[in-house]
Amino acid sequence: MKELVIISGKGGTGKTSLVACFAALAKKKVLADCDVDAADLHLLLEPRILKRAPFQAGREAIIREADCNGCGLCQKYCRFKAISNLENKFTIDPTACEGCGVCVYFCPQKAIDFPEKTCGEWFISDTRHGPMVHAKLGIAEENSGKLVSLVRSQAKTIAQEQGLDLVIIDGSPGIGCPVIASLTGASVVLVVTEPTQSGLHDLERVAKLSSHFKIPALACINKYDINPEMTEKITRFCEQAGLQVVGRIPYDPLVTKAQLSRQSVVEFGDTPAAVEIRQLWQHLSDLLV
Amino acid sequence: MQIAIASGKGGTGKTTIATNLAWSVSSHRPTRLLDCDVEEPNCHIFLNPEIEKTDTVGVPVPLVDTEKCTGCGKCGELCQYSAIVSMKSKPLTFPELCHGCGGCSLVCPADAITEVDREVGVVESGKAGKLKFVRGLLRIGEAMSPPLIRAVKTFIDEDLLTIIDAPPGTSCPVIEAIRGVDYVILVTEPTPFGLNDLILAVETVRQLRIPFGVIVNRAGIGDQEVQAYCEKEKIPILLELPDDRRIAEAYSRGEMAVNAIAGLQDKFNSLYAELAEYLNEY
Incomplete structure (x- = not known):
């Protein structure tokens, strides 16, 4: 079984629109939306949820006001400035607490509770293009990397159970925790970039990230005709960095029109972008075998 | 005064708004962009700042003195991140999992744990014309960005206007970037993805109880659902930037939109004036 991860470094280059196309084109696959804090794939695939489960990770410190004697030791020890003191009433800001438990351990009154936390929810669904695993991280929550790992492992289990040979992973922007969790151990990374200075800058960093984790990386340039000079520059960078450019997708306003009608552009019609994406997928699936 | 530019969805134009707003205002008011x-x-691409200083940023991680360690295991029991593990033996450390809470060194009865810095990235500071500039750069392969974001935010100076370009999403890096600011500008685009992620971003800033407004970028490419949502939720739309090829082309070359379109700088200046007035009354 292969795991194909689509990432971009820079946000908004077209990851999800492209993954939705692959969903329509690929046979025998599971989809995994690993952009857990701003998931969008469900908007195009309209999943029917078959199973939902809470995502529990980490703990949260909560002061029991009645048992607190106001000594202030918790505030002194907290490195995350999560504890505030208003007229000797100590409270913990849940959005700042990193759940380290130092205050809980050292409170002389044992006045701090430390319950497990529910940080979100994850789903197994059925879509018109097959099974999909997705999730919703709670607002202002942490542990996105753990949730990404959970979504990936559930998707792999489904692939194994149903004899499917590909997991297609929609990643998140950036190069931090959730991105690392979405690509470690994957078979191949496809970086979606755009012909802008920012696109190139972020591609460079994400290419270094893939090579840091020793994952083979491919690239595709979206809206390549917006700035042909930059496309040339990006192509040269890819050659030097050993990233094969597997597709150049033209700027096509019908991609947004397709999104408005909740479809991938390859389902929407034989638009210029759709034609190129079909070829790109053919190329990519040959490489995946 | 601190204004953060955020968005749920990536690529909606945060950096365009942050750089053009900061650059415009810096001509008449001392301003720093973080x-x-x-x-x-990406802000540096558009501003070409002169970097005057580079500081490395570390997270304090445990260093165990195995001579002093008695193998009591208290450090491993306390650690919530499995960054120090002790199974009735001398502990093993996994520095990349460590959040730097300092609990292990505090709890160690043998005084065997000291803390050493593990580098997570650098903070660069300098200026672009009159605009003061700071950026954090996460080391490749590093998962944890919040400590670096905290380090960038130590440059906040109450006497200056601070404009913060936040990362996309709604989880810890965004929270770290926008916590404590006076106002958040959420940048979105008028598409189903833009709207879906705007709603998540709105829930996030509401949870943090920060006043906010919306900028609709590339107005005209999709539908009117974002505007309808804002009206329903009584969220002010601060500015609508049309889908303009000249802005896209300037962006692709790494150039400022205010230099590509006449009159745009005035729009950013009046946006700032409105926000300043609002925040004074608020």
């Missing part, structure tokens, strides 16, 4: 999108910072 690029807190430390995973993929």
Whole structure:
């Protein structure tokens, strides 16, 4: 079984629109939306949820006001400035607490509770293009990397159970925790970039990230005709960095029109972008075998 | 005064708004731009700042003196991140999992744990014309950006206007970037993805109880659902930037939109004037 991860470094280059196309084109696959804090794939695939489960990770410190004697030791020890003191009433800001438990351990009154936390929810669904695993991280929550790992492992289990040979992973922007969790151990990374200075800058960093984790990386340039000079520059960078450019997708306003009608552009019609994406997928699936 | 530019969805134009707003205002008011999108910072591309100083940023991680360690295991029991593990033996450390809470060194009865810095990235500071500039740059392969974002935010100076370019999303890096600011501008685009992620971003800023407004970028490419949502939720739309090829082309070359379109700088200046007035009354 292969795991194909689509990432971009820079946000908004077209990851999800492209993954939705692959969903329509690929046979025998599971989809995994690993952009857990701003998931969008469900908007195009309209999943029917078959199973939902809470995502529990980490703990949260909560002061029991009645048992607190106001000594202030918790505030002194907290490195995350999560504890505030208003007229000797100590409270913990849940959005700042990193759940380290130092205050809980050292409170002389044992006045701090430390319950497990529910940080979100994850789903197994059925879509018109097959099974999909997705999730919703709670607002202002942490542990996105753990949730990404959970979504990936559930998707792999489904692939194994149903004899499917590909997991297609929609990643998140950036190069931090959730991105690392979405690509470690994957078979191949496809970086979606755009012909802008920012696109190139972020591609460079994400290419270094893939090579840091020793994952083979491919690239595709979206809206390549917006700035042909930059496309040339990006192509040269890819050659030097050993990233094969597997597709150049033209700027096509019908991609947004397709999104408005909740479809991938390859389902929407034989638009210029759709034609190129079909070829790109053919190329990519040959490489995946 | 501190204004953060955020968005749920990536690529909606945060950096365009942050750089053009900061650049415009800096001509008449002392301003500092903080690029807190430390995973993929891009503001420098448009501003070409002169970097005057580079500081490395570390997270304190445990260093165990095995001579002093008695193998009691208290450090491993306390650690919530499995960054120090002790199974009735001398502990093993996994520095990349460590959040730097300091609990293990505090709890160690044998005084066997000291803390050493593990580098997570650098903070660069300098200026672009009159605009003061700071950015964080996360080390490649590093998962944890919040400590670096905190380090960038130490440059906040109450006497200056601070503009913060936040990372995309709604989880810890965004929270770290926008916590404590006076106002958040959420940048979105008028598409189903833009709207879906705007709603998540709105829930996030509401949870933090920060006043906010919306900028609709590339107005005209999709539908009117974002505007309808804002009206329903009584969220002010601060500015609508049309889908203009000249802005896209300037962006692609790494150039400022205010230099590509006449009159745009005035729009950013009046946006700032409105926000300043609002925040004074608020």
